[in-house]
Amino acid sequence: MDRYHLKDAILSQEQVEDIRYGHVREFSDEEKIFCVKTDKGCHYGKIVVLAIGGNAPQIPCPLSIEEMEGATHAMHIKTFPPLHIQQKMATKARTNMLVVGGGLTSAQIADLAIRKGVTKVFLIMRGPLKIKHFDIGLEWVGKFRNIEQAIFWNSESLEDRCKKIMDARNGGSITPYYKKIIEKHISSGRLDMLLHTTIDEKTWNPLSKTWTVSLRGEREDLPPIDHIYFATGVGTNFECLPCLQSMCREYPIENCGGFPCITEKMSWRDDVPLFVAGRFAALQLGPGAHNLIGARIGADRIAWSIQEMLGKDEGGDRSDWGQDRFNYLTGRGSRFNALAADHDEIEDQEE
Numbered sequence: 001m002d003r004y005h006l007k008d009a010i011l012s013q014e015q016v017e018d019i020r021y022g023h024v025r026e027f028s029d030e031e032k033i034f035c036v037k038t039d040k041g042c043h044y045g046k047i048v049v050l051a052i053g054g055n056a057p058q059i060p061c062p063l064s065i066e067e068m069e070g071a072t073h074a075m076h077i078k079t080f081p082p083l084h085i086q087q088k089m090a091t092k093a094r095t096n097m098l099v100v101g102g103g104l105t106s107a108q109i110a111d112l113a114i115r116k117g118v119t120k121v122f123l124i125m126r127g128p129l130k131i132k133h134f135d136i137g138l139e140w141v142g143k144f145r146n147i148e149q150a151i152f153w154n155s156e157s158l159e160d161r162c163k164k165i166m167d168a169r170n171g172g173s174i175t176p177y178y179k180k181i182i183e184k185h186i187s188s189g190r191l192d193m194l195l196h197t198t199i200d201e202k203t204w205n206p207l208s209k210t211w212t213v214s215l216r217g218e219r220e221d222l223p224p225i226d227h228i229y230f231a232t233g234v235g236t237n238f239e240c241l242p243c244l245q246s247m248c249r250e251y252p253i254e255n256c257g258g259f260p261c262i263t264e265k266m267s268w269r270d271d272v273p274l275f276v277a278g279r280f281a282a283l284q285l286g287p288g289a290h291n292l293i294g295a296r297i298g299a300d301r302i303a304w305s306i307q308e309m310l311g312k313d314e315g316g317d318r319s320d321w322g323q324d325r326f327n328y329l330t331g332r333g334s335r336f337n338a339l340a341a342d343h344d345e346i347e348d349q350e351e
Contacts, residue, residue, distance in 0.1 A: 101231030103172025
């Protein structure tokens with residue numbers, strides 16, 4: 001199987017710590033390039049594409065180091081359920097779990113916990129239950145989506161665009177399919193769903209490894225809770241990302257609702273070829289920036305911008321490029337061709 005892995009020249013799993021754009025003497029005193037510092041070293045390039053999901057996970061109520069033993073954000077789940085709950089379940093003891101959040105992830109965690117054998121799950125959300133096929137309305141992803149997109153792109157200001165994004169997403173929701181699953185668990189008595197409810201007070205007992213939780217908006221207190229899962233999403237403020245501190249300081253751009261005010265060509269600035277895709281490109285892509293529809297539009301626009309840049313900067317001469325790798329990097333044709341080429345190179349070397 002090792003023969004078919006993605007080579008390091010194409011894909012490498014590293015944690016980005018900093019991105020800087022400037023002159024690097026080892027390469028050129030005249031042309032600026034990027035230096036991307038990671039936990040494994042530094043990488044250099046003329047162009048960088050930023051395609052990340054957002055800030056660190058959000059937990060609405062602060063947790064001490066001691067309390068973190070009894071609570072987990074959905075994005076940090078490693079073992080489910082936690083080991084001490086598994087041990088408790090093995091003795092046939094009653095187990096209780098609290099899930100916080102109003103989106104699809106909260107419903108999936110509640111369902112998984114019940115299927116794993118947790119005795120009782122309490123699902124709380126601060127607002128009403130919203131049922132949607134997608135986390136944005138069908139008018140943004142259906143066959144007539146161009147109408148909404150045209151209205152969005154013709155907005156008078158970035159503030160108007162930001163408001164349209166917030167209105168379209170309108171908090172978390174679950175799909176009709178998972179609504180049926182949740183209703184089935186409720187009717188069986190394994191799940192309680194509490195709407196318009198938040199945590200009022202909570203106390204962690206490290207000896208019994210349980211929480212004492214009181215709720216705001218609900219009269220009855222909960223039984224001892226073995227674990228709390230927060231399915232409360234991530235933040236959206238590009239200026240708080242550690243890897244962008246140098247860029248924000250040396251090449252500042254405007255912030256609108258936590259989103260960077262990038263150019264129409266999807267770049268950080270006209271003079272900085274740092275291209276932005278995904279959640280943080282929402283001011284250019286619309287509410288669907290987080291979803292597949294936004295990824296597709298963003299990829300097309302970025303690919304065209306990069307192609308235009310390469311044509312200007314290199315005079316269209318790409319003789320030093322492997323054609324398959326150039327196609328991979330610019331999104332032309334099938335990207336699997338680059339993998340096939342690498343596979344052929346490995347076979348040639350083995351022969």
